[in-house]
Amino acid sequence: MSVGVTENINLSLGVNSIILRARPNKDCPRFTDTQELSIKPARYNTDFQRASTPRKTMFYGVYMSQPSQNELDIMRTTAAYETIPEIRLPNNPYSGKLTLGYWTNHEPLNLIAIMHKKQYTEINPYSMEVFHAYREHLANGDKNLMQKSIAFYDFLADEFSKKDIRGNYDYKISALFSEAASRNSVDGIIYPSVRLGGMSFNVALNELAIKKLKLDSVEEATVQQEGNNVSISINAFTKCNNQSTFKLEDVPGKQ
Template sequence: MINFEVLKQISKNLEHTSYEDILRLLEELEISYIMTFNIPKGTLISRIRPSERKPYCKESQISYNPNPENYGRANKPNEPIFYGSIQGPGMLNSLDTNVWEWLNILNSKPLNKIDFPLSFTSGFWEIQSDLPTIPIIYNNVSKEKTKLFDSLLENYEKHSGVTELSSKIIEFLANEYSKVDINSPNDYKLTAAFSELIRTRIGKKYHQFFIRA
């Protein structure tokens, strides 16, 4: 419980806390249960990227960054991660999620900081085999806006291994993943560290995880 309170405090300003210390605090959290599910073969994953008035024409321009220099939502520096969106229940296609995320990002910025008109380029990738996945679906804002993943959330809450503290920790982490008010790459340290923890220590076969944005 003490480590969780420390994490909540340092999350307000991550610049002055080392990545290693954040990772250690996360390792010591008492998370009693992490839900898993498979994204089925054939699912389309989409990406959308602002293309600065001129559409991109190469896959490499809209695919993952092979050499990230800074922390990202789920990666540390020099750790390539493919970020994309899947089609949720009731959506026409996976671009719905991309558009929703970009609307949230744009909505958080002053109009004088946005370079209008905006142009976007999108792409689709098809999953070739089932992907074992860890979902993080507790974001407060999106719970109020959509019921798309309520069944997953209900299954998690009904599991006998879930404790009240574990639920609070997962909710806190989901809100960290979903925040749009990012002022520095350091703001991603906490989620990057938890992503590493999932991929390398909690369950090595779960190389992907799903975030409800």
């Protein structure tokens, strides 16, 4: 993919940022191995996904800039909608377990941001802040470069916000861009979560960036959908201390 010279939105996540990565339990009654919550092995990545190609795997997670209790709830909800297709269907009864791994970084993460979807900048103050900072930066430079960069990233924003996916080929453009961008000193991509209407962000980190992360804690949750209402209740928790294995402890009264 080649579009000539454009100005990227470069964003750095500071040390100890929280990235939430989720995995449905499905046939596994309870996870105990840190690797089970980490990056998907490349050999299993056979399709295009929003930010990864069949030739390359990425670590997908959910991020918010200042995770208060309310934002942690939004992060959990985002993780559920991103990983459980069944709850995206209206009036589709569902009940299942979801394991939530909270990762933190011990080095800054250097990301390229896709923040141009106008409706998302109106919903999320962080998107608006990054978007306006980028526009102000461009305004001080070459006018043609500014117009070209804005047009290119407007196009990418549409690609990264596709909601009705007919097949994995619908992810091809965003996936190829992510593969090309996540090289050299770039650790990955950050973009608003289409599944939650831009209220939170997804990050996709390359394999080398995983060395900057450690698993801090794990929750096991029950996700239920009745009608159009989705509930997430935490029934087990543990701190991990960056160990290779962990043991979840049941929350009293939630077994």
